Amino acid sequence: MIGEPKRNAGTSRDTRGFSREFVLVVCFFCLIALLGVTALVSRMYHKRVHSLADQWFSYGEADFKAGNTKKALIEYRNALAFSPANVMFQFHLALALAADGQLPEARAYLLPLLSESPGSGEINLALARIAAQQSHVQDAMLYYNSAIYGEWSDDPIEMRWNVRKELCEFLLSHGAASQAEPALVALDDNTPAGEVERQKATGQLLLKGQMWNRALAEFRSVLERDRNDPDALEGAGTAAFQLHNYAQAIGFLSRLPKDRSTDPGVPSMLETARQIDALDPFRPGLTMGEKVRRTAHALDIAMARAQSCTGPSGAPGAAPSPKSELSGLLATAQQSDKQWTERNMTRDPDLMNAAMALVFRIETAAAKSCGQPTGENLALWTIGQNLGSNLP
Amino acid sequence: MTETATTPATPVAAPAGKGIRAQVLAVWESWTGRIFALREDQFFLLLAVLIGIFSGLAVVCFRVAIEWTQLEVLGPSLSPSILRVLIAPTIGGLVVAFLVLRIFPSSQGSGVNRTKAAVYIWNGYVPFDTVIGKFITCALAIGSGQSLGPEDPSLQMGAGIASKIGRSLNLSQEKIRLIAPVGAAAGLAAAFNAPISAVLFVIEEVIGAWSGGVLGAIVLAAVSSVVTMRSFLGADSLFRVPEFRVVRAEDLLAYAVLGLIGGGAAIAFLKWLEYARPRIERLPYWTKYLQPAAAGLLIGVIGIRFPQVMGAGYSIIDQALHGQFTWKLLLVLAVLKIIATGISFLSGTPGGMFAPVLFIGAMFGGAIGTIEQHFFPGLSGSVGTFALVGMGTFFAGFLRIPITSVFMVIELSGNYTAILPVMISTMVAYFISRRFHKVPLFDMLARQDGLVLPSIEEQREQVAPVVEKAMQRDAALIFNASDSLATILSRAELKPEQPLLMQSRREWRLLDRERLKKLAEDKSRTYTAADADGKGPLPLLFPDLTLEEALQVVGDWPLLPVVNRADLSKLEGIITLADILRTFRNTPAE
Numbered sequence: 016m017i018g019e020p021k022r023n024a025g026t027s028r029d030t031r032g033f034s035r036e037f038v039l040v041v042c043f044f045c046l047i048a049l050l051g052v053t054a055l056v057s058r059m060y061h062k063r064v065h066s067l068a069d070q071w072f073s074y075g076e077a078d079f080k081a082g083n084t085k086k087a088l089i090e091y092r093n094a095l096a097f098s099p100a101n102v103m104f105q106f107h108l109a110l111a112l113a114a115d116g117q118l119p120e121a122r123a124y125l126l127p128l129l130s131e132s133p134g135s136g137e138i139n140l141a142l143a144r145i146a147a148q149q150s151h152v153q154d155a156m157l158y159y160n161s162a163i164y165g166e167w168s169d170d171p172i173e174m175r176w177n178v179r180k181e182l183c184e185f186l187l188s189h190g191a192a193s194q195a196e197p198a199l200v201a202l203d204d205n206t207p208a209g210e211v212e213r214q215k216a217t218g219q220l221l222l223k224g225q226m227w228n229r230a231l232a233e234f235r236s237v238l239e240r241d242r243n244d245p246d247a248l249e250g251a252g253t254a255a256f257q258l259h260n261y262a263q264a265i266g267f268l269s270r271l272p273k274d275r276s277t278d279p280g281v282p283s284m285l286e287t288a289r290q291i292d293a294l295d296p297f298r299p300g301l302t303m304g305e306k307v308r309r310t311a312h313a314l315d316i317a318m319a320r321a322q323s324c325t326g327p328s329g330a331p332g333a334a335p336s337p338k339s340e341l342s343g344l345l346a347t348a349q350q351s352d353k354q355w356t357e358r359n360m361t362r363d364p365d366l367m368n369a370a371m372a373l374v375f376r377i378e379t380a381a382a383k384s385c386g387q388p389t390g391e392n393l394a395l396w397t398i399g400q401n402l403g404s405n406l407p
Numbered sequence: 408m409t410e411t412a413t414t415p416a417t418p419v420a421a422p423a424g425k426g427i428r429a430q431v432l433a434v435w436e437s438w439t440g441r442i443f444a445l446r447e448d449q450f451f452l453l454l455a456v457l458i459g460i461f462s463g464l465a466v467v468c469f470r471v472a473i474e475w476t477q478l479e480v481l482g483p484s485l486s487p488s489i490l491r492v493l494i495a496p497t498i499g500g501l502v503v504a505f506l507v508l509r510i511f512p513s514s515q516g517s518g519v520n521r522t523k524a525a526v527y528i529w530n531g532y533v534p535f536d537t538v539i540g541k542f543i544t545c546a547l548a549i550g551s552g553q554s555l556g557p558e559d560p561s562l563q564m565g566a567g568i569a570s571k572i573g574r575s576l577n578l579s580q581e582k583i584r585l586i587a588p589v590g591a592a593a594g595l596a597a598a599f600n601a602p603i604s605a606v607l608f609v610i611e612e613v614i615g616a617w618s619g620g621v622l623g624a625i626v627l628a629a630v631s632s633v634v635t636m637r638s639f640l641g642a643d644s645l646f647r648v649p650e651f652r653v654v655r656a657e658d659l660l661a662y663a664v665l666g667l668i669g670g671g672a673a674i675a676f677l678k679w680l681e682y683a684r685p686r687i688e689r690l691p692y693w694t695k696y697l698q699p700a701a702a703g704l705l706i707g708v709i710g711i712r713f714p715q716v717m718g719a720g721y722s723i724i725d726q727a728l729h730g731q732f733t734w735k736l737l738l739v740l741a742v743l744k745i746i747a748t749g750i751s752f753l754s755g756t757p758g759g760m761f762a763p764v765l766f767i768g769a770m771f772g773g774a775i776g777t778i779e780q781h782f783f784p785g786l787s788g789s790v791g792t793f794a795l796v797g798m799g800t801f802f803a804g805f806l807r808i809p810i811t812s813v814f815m816v817i818e819l820s821g822n823y824t825a826i827l828p829v830m831i832s833t834m835v836a837y838f839i840s841r842r843f844h845k846v847p848l849f850d851m852l853a854r855q856d857g858l859v860l861p862s863i864e865e866q867r868e869q870v871a872p873v874v875e876k877a878m879q880r881d882a883a884l885i886f887n888a889s890d891s892l893a894t895i896l897s898r899a900e901l902k903p904e905q906p907l908l909m910q911s912r913r914e915w916r917l918l919d920r921e922r923l924k925k926l927a928e929d930k931s932r933t934y935t936a937a938d939a940d941g942k943g944p945l946p947l948l949f950p951d952l953t954l955e956e957a958l959q960v961v962g963d964w965p966l967l968p969v970v971n972r973a974d975l976s977k978l979e980g981i982i983t984l985a986d987i988l989r990t991f992r993n994t995p996a997e
Contacts, residue, residue: 038575053464057639060471067483123729
């Protein structure tokens, strides 16, 4: 219970009779003394607190780098408890939270930091990564772009290039091809010639973005410095293959060292390129005789594929299906076979074109009904796909 | 004040050759002369700044003492070891109990009520050992993990410092009585780092009125204490407040629900304290030595699993504001904090309830916000937003200071966008709390302590009887100055009981019937009302004036006219002293 103060309420005035001047002087000296004590105590306290904060932070850093994120989180939080306004602590705690998957909390720490330093590359990048992890494409792009054009304390050129690369990777991984294209162009334009590793990384991303010409140019640039660089050879070979430049693709891919020539995709690409190179009657520089010979060979291959594909199940009179279409094409080919002799085709190149058109239709129909072609059929099918409606 | 009159106001010229000493003396006399030549009111304002600086420094030392104690006793980690968690508050409780009961008995009880008692009962007297006692015992208690806050002790320390300075300077009795709230505002402002909230709190809860005589001093003291505090501890707010999104109209419903639940939780807490406190007070006196230790042990047991509930908990509020807890944990922390704070408070451990109340509000707010967002994902506010509003909500529901609660949230968040949700939520909580718990916390504590303090809430809601209620309508005959005597007398004879009033321009006079009759006997000329030499001009009253104001004016006049404010020549009624007294008698006490 609250009791009355010992002193009587009615005599609350000081009766000692000190003058106001004297009391004010005493107050003044007390104030000076209290100021001194407060300054001393607060300085000692701040010193202690700052050292504790730094200590916890260094523990946190060590544990975070060692991959012990949970422990690092506690230590960062301890550090922040002693220095709540420390931007660096908040930033590192946010990074640790993001690494621990606590994305909304990490974002909650980063947003106030961003409002204080809207141009910070580091903070924008951290927010971009969080948005990327949450698959918020628009937010991620916004933050990535802010990071690219933001301020970086260490090596801004390299950091900006890294962020561009990360943005491209993010967009490509999320299938945002239309947004990825300008980002890839910017990355390519900002990749300095002579920095082989960056060029190769850029080339790989350009390949993923199906920007074959730029990829080929990037890898060629690398090959100018080191003509046997296996990554560049493989990349250049792939780009050349996609550009239907099979002779060039063979040239790059065949130079791959043995340990790389077995990389997934490489042997089949090389084989297909070689077969296309060997089978394509429209390849520039061939003599008429060679063209005709290749056409006749292609016709044989296609008819064999059609026969094996239609097989015994090709019942006549059934409803139109890929197989019935294939049977029809096969019948046409069999009927025209006598007419499409090497002699006739040499005389009339239009016959050769008609024969090749039939080959491509057979391969397409066979691919529909019997699955992806292989070997020479794949080569013919690819030639057909590449030509499309541009048959000479 | 005689000294002020005799002190020379002009500098005394130093005689040539007397040296530096004489010059210093001259400057000193010049300054003291100027200071003491100030009127008491002006001197009071100057004093408010001094009190603010002293209170600010005291609060800086107090906060450092609490945190240093916490560092030494509980260790530098947010998750201390089990041994520390159990032993620190228990031993701390024992030491605090000994200090409070044997050395600083004046440091018991609520700082707010002590300050109110100083104003209304003890003529502004707050013993200075309260300042020392509160400083030491609260630093030990809060630093060792008791679930209490530093704001209420800071408020009382400020009041104690102010009272000591006021008494030492032999201020007038009126000023000494007012100086304790000035110091209280300074102490609270420095503790909260929120000068507006502190000023509003002192006005809303301690003084109860916007008194012009003290408002300036309170504001000056609050500002100077905050400036002092910030120069040592930095300008950062107690919490880093998350970005507050603009809410849509329909989102406000979510905050109304928060107010509903926050108000309910506040009532539950209040009811528990109301029930348990008198019963614990009735326990044998020797148990008071053990009660804080027992409370400390219980809090330690809670702290093993949930160390967040220990101490004031500002850093935990900060984490809740940033959505770092799940709704389940938020809810658990809110309930456990109510238990821990209740235990600490009921055990008689000195310390304040402000910080724990904010803590509980933030946890409830965050939890309810998360749950609401689960069911209504379109809600625009974040968890932190709800936690922030929750702080104000529980504050308003528990302490019943709605205006302070609203402004506190605005001041802490620095974001005006928060005002609508905060207003809605706090008002809902406030009205629920009022509806189901008649007596506010501080009044309840004062009554339990046997102090007869004015209830500020009751004062606030009291409706003073006004003139309109007491006046008699159509109870006087009104004449113009140009009306003939014959007209006046003919009308007056019809209503002999009614007084006769003459209105001329904006003046009203009371006509005497006898005088009129005498004039009528003189047939030599035609008299008008103006010749009747009526009593007046009568002081005018308006219908909306309070009867207290009317009482001051009525004096010896037999009656006073009550006129319209827009048209002073329009009589609304008349009022007499008897009317006023009768109305006072018939008005039931609130």
